[in-house]
Amino acid sequence: MSGELDSLDRLARTPIQFGDSGQVVLLSDIAEIEKGTREPLSEMAIAHGQPAVALGVFVQSNYRLDRWATQAQPLLDDVRKELSDGISLDILFDQTHYVTTRLSSLIFNLLLGASLVFGVTLAMMGWQAAVIVGIALPLSLLMVFGMMGLMGIPLHQISITGLIVALGILIDTAIVMVDEVRHHLRQGVTAEAAINRSVRHLAIPLLSSTITTVLAFMPIALLPGSVGEFVGTIGINVILAVSCSFLLSITIIPTLATHLFFFWEHRRPPHDIPPDDSWWRNGVILPWLANGYNTVLTQTIRRPMLGVALSLAIPILGFLQAPFLDQQFFPASDRDQL
Known part of the structure; x- marks a missing residue:
C-alpha cells in the first residue's frame, strides 16, 4: 500500500476484509473519511486569537539580520498577494529593530569613547599631543580591522565591545611616546636624535606594558566552550588593539610628533614676544x-x-x-x- 494512499478517494476505496468467508467492503462503507487534526492536539499555535501555522526563521551566523530582513520583505509581500481570502501572513516577532538599535548604540559608544579620549588628551597635554593621539587612535583601529579580517572575526556587538574596552588602553603607549619626544625636542636636540632617544628609552618599558596587558586578556581570549565563543572576541580584540598600538608608538608616532612639533616651532612668534602658554597648547596645569x-x-x-x-x-x-x-x-x- 506504500505510495497509494495519496488522496481521500483512494483511501475511501481501500478494501477491508471481514469474516471467515472472505467478504470485502470498502473503507468508505463503514467509516466517514475527512481531513482534520488529531484530537487532542499535541501542539497548537494561536495568533490574534485564531488558529495559525507558526514558522520560525533563523538567519545564518555570518549574515546581518537587518540586511536579510530588507531583502526578505519584498518576498513576503509577494506571498501575501497570492493568499486566499481569510488567510493572512503576519510577523509576530522581529529582532531587526533590536539588532539595529544595538549596533547603532555600540557604534555611538565607540565614537563617544574616542571623542572623550581626544578631549582628555587635549585638556591634559595640549592640542599638539591631542592631534597625534587622535591620529594614532583610528590608525590602531584600522590595523585591528585588518587583523580581524585575516582572522575571520566578524564585526558584531561583542567584537565592537572589545574595541570600546581597548580605547583607553591602546592610546597609553602613544601618549607616553609623544610626551617623551616633546621632552627631547624642548632640550634642543634634532628630530632624528629625539626619535632615537625616545624609542631606545621607551621600547622595552612599552613592550613590557603591552605584554602584561596581552597576558591579562589572554584567559578571556582562550576561554573554552560556548562561553569562549561568545566573549572570546573581546579578549582577542583588546590584544590586537594594544599590539597594533605598540607597533605604531615605536614607528609612526615619533615621526608624526617631531614633524608636528617642528612645524609649530617654525610658526612661533619672534623671541621678543612671550610664548603662548595657554591651556590649549600645553594642557591644563x-x-x-x-x-x-x-x-x-x-x-x-x-x-x-x-x-x-x-x-x-x-x-x-x-x-x-x-x-x-x-x-x-x-x-x-x-x-x-x-
Missing part, C-alpha cells in the same frame, strides 16, 4: 595637584615598604570581597518581549 603628587612620590620613595603595602591593600580587599558577590552565568538583559 594644576600646581596643587603636581605638588601633592610630588609629596606622595617623595614619601613613597623614602618608605618603599609602606608604598608597597598601600598599593597591595586595595587588591587584597577586593579578593576578600569576591566570595560574597552574587554569581551568575550571564547578566540579566531586559527586552520588550515575553
Whole structure:
C-alpha cells in the first residue's frame, strides 16, 4: 500500500476484509473519511486569537539580520498577494529593530569613547599631543580591522565591545611616546636624535606594558566552550588593539610628533614676544595637584615598604570581597518581549 494512499478517494476505496468467508467492503462503507487534526492536539499555535501555522526563521551566523530582513520583505509581500481570502501572513516577532538599535548604540559608544579620549588628551597635554593621539587612535583601529579580517572575526556587538574596552588602553603607549619626544625636542636636540632617544628609552618599558596587558586578556581570549565563543572576541580584540598600538608608538608616532612639533616651532612668534602658554597648547596645569603628587612620590620613595603595602591593600580587599558577590552565568538583559 506504500505510495497509494495519496488522496481521500483512494483511501475511501481501500478494501477491508471481514469474516471467515472472505467478504470485502470498502473503507468508505463503514467509516466517514475527512481531513482534520488529531484530537487532542499535541501542539497548537494561536495568533490574534485564531488558529495559525507558526514558522520560525533563523538567519545564518555570518549574515546581518537587518540586511536579510530588507531583502526578505519584498518576498513576503509577494506571498501575501497570492493568499486566499481569510488567510493572512503576519510577523509576530522581529529582532531587526533590536539588532539595529544595538549596533547603532555600540557604534555611538565607540565614537563617544574616542571623542572623550581626544578631549582628555587635549585638556591634559595640549592640542599638539591631542592631534597625534587622535591620529594614532583610528590608525590602531584600522590595523585591528585588518587583523580581524585575516582572522575571520566578524564585526558584531561583542567584537565592537572589545574595541570600546581597548580605547583607553591602546592610546597609553602613544601618549607616553609623544610626551617623551616633546621632552627631547624642548632640550634642543634634532628630530632624528629625539626619535632615537625616545624609542631606545621607551621600547622595552612599552613592550613590557603591552605584554602584561596581552597576558591579562589572554584567559578571556582562550576561554573554552560556548562561553569562549561568545566573549572570546573581546579578549582577542583588546590584544590586537594594544599590539597594533605598540607597533605604531615605536614607528609612526615619533615621526608624526617631531614633524608636528617642528612645524609649530617654525610658526612661533619672534623671541621678543612671550610664548603662548595657554591651556590649549600645553594642557591644563594644576600646581596643587603636581605638588601633592610630588609629596606622595617623595614619601613613597623614602618608605618603599609602606608604598608597597598601600598599593597591595586595595587588591587584597577586593579578593576578600569576591566570595560574597552574587554569581551568575550571564547578566540579566531586559527586552520588550515575553
